[in-house]
Amino acid sequence: AQKITQTQPGMFVQEKEAVTLDCTYDTSDPSYGLFWYKQPSSGEMIFLIYQGSYDQQNATEGRYSLNFQKARKSANLVISASQLGDSAMYFCAIPTGNQFYFGTGTSLTVIP
Amino acid sequence: GAVVSQHPSWVICKSGTSVKIECRSLDFQATTMFWYRQFPKQSLMLMATSNEGSKATYEQGVEKDKFLINHASLTLSTLTVTSAHPEDSSFYICSASPSLNTEAFFGQGTRLTVV
Numbered sequence: 001a002q003k004i005t006q007t008q009p010g011m012f013v014q015e016k017e018a019v020t021l022d023c024t025y026d027t028s029d030p031s032y033g034l035f036w037y038k039q040p041s042s043g044e045m046i047f048l049i050y051q052g053s054y055d056q057q058n059a060t061e062g063r064y065s066l067n068f069q070k071a072r073k074s075a076n077l078v079i080s081a082s083q084l085g086d087s088a089m090y091f092c093a094i095p096t097g098n099q100f101y102f103g104t105g106t107s108l109t110v111i112p
Numbered sequence: 113g114a115v116v117s118q119h120p121s122w123v124i125c126k127s128g129t130s131v132k133i134e135c136r137s138l139d140f141q142a143t144t145m146f147w148y149r150q151f152p153k154q155s156l157m158l159m160a161t162s163n164e165g166s167k168a169t170y171e172q173g174v175e176k177d178k179f180l181i182n183h184a185s186l187t188l189s190t191l192t193v194t195s196a197h198p199e200d201s202s203f204y205i206c207s208a209s210p211s212l213n214t215e216a217f218f219g220q221g222t223r224l225t226v227v
Contacts, residue, residue: 035215043203045156045218047113091155093216098144098209100216102155 023092118219135206
């Protein structure tokens, strides 16, 4: 099983500012993928961004980017230009096969 | 992306009754689907792995007689909460992936309230 830690249970950010959500992990797999999901209050899980352990460049998807530091087993999510609609729970996850293991989550609140 | 549909999105039932939740992959076949349970402000906890044509694999501590899983086709898995009690009230969500080691696609989730 993968072990994933998100040390920030709650975060606040001013609208239009950038925010970094932390994620550290422990895996024995030589090759793995790191996913970030957003879960608004409606409960749906929305895929945000992915990075493979052997990808050379940090992944970016619009306002989302990954600060991936493999040696430190860290994959922080950076959200730039925060919007009110970004307020949600955020989970990082690593799969084994198609079974996903999730971190404890970070509740992000964007302040107008 | 691929679509996973879960039904119902919310249900209220009386204590002692059973509730069935459906999870369908709409545009791909899934030999494996996953059922998670989530309490408020907590992470998703894997309950069981649903395997098409064979028995589900349950995580430690999950009662297989209480949470019945059936995966009768490549596009449908069902979770039945039998003899529901108030402590079973939770958010249940399923996931599936169209191929190995790709992103998981989630159903919309089901909020179960047992009164």
